[in-house]
Amino acid sequence: MVEELGEQSERPLSITDQLTSEYNTVFNNKDLIEPDTIVDEDRIVGRDEQLNRVINIIKPALHGDQPEDMLLRGPSGTGKTLIAGTVATKAIKIGASRDVQMEFVEVNGKHKKSEHEAIHQITHAFERELDLEYTSKTGVSTSSRYDRLFDIVDEYLDFGIVILDELDLLVGDSRNKDEPPAFSDILYKLSRAKRIGKMDSSFTLIVTTNSPNSLMSGLNSRTDSTFNPTEVSFADYNANELREILSHRRDAFYEDALDDDVIPYVAAVAAQGEGDARFAIDLLREAGNIANRREMQTVHKSHVEEAKNQVEKNYVVDVIENVSFQKQVSLFAAAVVNLYGQTELGRSDYLTEMSAPATVAHTLYNWITDHEDIEQRSKHSFLRWMRELDTYEVIELNRKGRGNEMGVFAEYIFHNLSAEAMVETLADKDKRFANVLEDEELLKSVVQTNLKNF
Incomplete structure (x- = not known):
């Protein structure tokens, strides 16, 4: 009988x-550190010049005049989309009080595969904001979607503000070498919407990009002659600015829920990469999530260290979901060189422990494709794919000399995301990558031999 009672007392709590049961959390207002939250202007740090420029460009709309289109250029996580969204939100509220009807929508080129898909999202977003009946996602041509979009803006708005985030990554899913990328056609049609759609109202385009050269060089001649944006540049944040940004969102957590060294440490980790505020905020949020899962009342530095690997993996997943398998193989090869070549990289006079020489990475690409019976493409294709991955800011393409007239070589630098996170994430995603890692000693030997001979 005693044993039966003991067994009953050890039964776990039911799902209900x-x-x-009581819910304890370190978060007071988690929305402040969610990725899509547009914060108040008093939380924007280190961007006074850019903020003022965007305000002055949008301001004519409040007086019935057409604002200029904008190109916001700079690395990821430097405040481009944040400032565009914050100013647009304020302008819409002020416009409503002046009988100037405005709305803004945002589409990210990284997550769209075609012009058709992007225009559907833009149209759908305006329908949602204006509480209109949604257009069907299927069975509607691209030209009909444009017609619907133009009709909505012309009937309900004076100005439709469209934020096209990371637009240079929207190249299209069936493009051949003679076709312009999808973003070129989108910019042409939206910048000429008044004429094409016979509209009284108009669009204002705010394009953000990490790679302005890729964007502008991808425009065909007719788009180049019609899309003439005003450029606003955004630089990396430094550690002090990142610390201030995080401090301005400190109230996302309850008082005393953050150890004193957490915000400085998060800022330092983010600054070691590319000064990415988005990465810093994601890292702080994930550290809080870990503390919650452990049912702890305080976020510690150890939670940040644990969160870093998960956030990096999330960033890698975000990229690899939107690139071809061959690009994944190329990235995996470069990351393997860096991860398993640390001994030789540390001995080199001209390589660093964060790099992978392009020629060695290509050799590993060939070795991996042979090992797993994957279609092997040319060196030219490999180098082109890695240049494209550079625009995603997953790796940084760098050229440097060896000295003593030994020439220049290309290398891939792992600044933002660690090679380890890339290798682990890709291996989790595809068994072929995991197979390559099974014989770790062989892999290490192949990498180090090629680095010695470099």
Whole structure:
């Protein structure tokens, strides 16, 4: 009988009991550190010049005049989309009080595969903001979607503000070498919407990009003659600015829920990469999530260290979901060189522990494709794919000399995301990558031999 009672007392709580038990969290207002939150202007740090320029470009709309289109250029996480969204939100509120009807929508080129898909999202977003009946996602031509978009803006708005985030990554899914990328056609049609759609109203385009050269060089001649944006540049944040940004969102957590060294440490980690505020905020949020899962009342530095690997993996997943398998193989090869070549990289006079020489990475690409019976493409294709991955800011393409007139070589630098996170994430995603890692000693030997001979 005693044993039976003991067994009963050790039974776990039911699902209902667990779900209805007391909930403790370190977060006071988690929205402040969610990725899509547009914060108040008093939380924007280190961007006074850019903020003022965007304000002055949008301001004519409040007086019925057409604002200029904008090109916001700079690395990821430097405040481009944040400032565009914050100013647009304020302008819409002020415009409503002056009988100037405005709305803004945002589409990210990284997550769209075609012009058709992007225009559907833009149209759908305006329908949602204006509480209109949604257009069907299927069975509607691209030209009909444009007609619907033009009709909506012309009937309900004076100005439709469209934020096209990372637009240079929207190249299209069936493009051949003679076709312009999808973003060129989108910019042409939206910048000429008044004429094409016979509209009284108009669009203002705010394009953000990490790679302005890729964007502008991808425009065909007719788009180049019609899309003439005003450029606003955004530089990397330094550690002090990142610390201030995080401090301005400190109230996302309850008082005393953050150890004193957490914000300085998060800022330092983010600054070691490319000064990416988005990465810093994601890292702080994930550290809080870890503390919550452990049912702890305080976020510690150890939680940040644990969160870093998960956030990096999330960033890698975000990239690899939107690139071809051959680009994944190329990235995996370069990351393997860096991860398993640390001994030789540390001995080199001209390589660093964060790099992978392009020629060695290509050799590993060939070795991996042979090992797993994957279609092997040319060196030219490999180098082109890695240049494209550079625009995603997953790796940084760098050229440097060896000295003593030994020439120049290309290398891939792992600044933002660690090679380890890339290798682990890709291996989790595809068994062929995991197979390559099974014989770790062989892989290490192949990498180090090629680095010695470099």
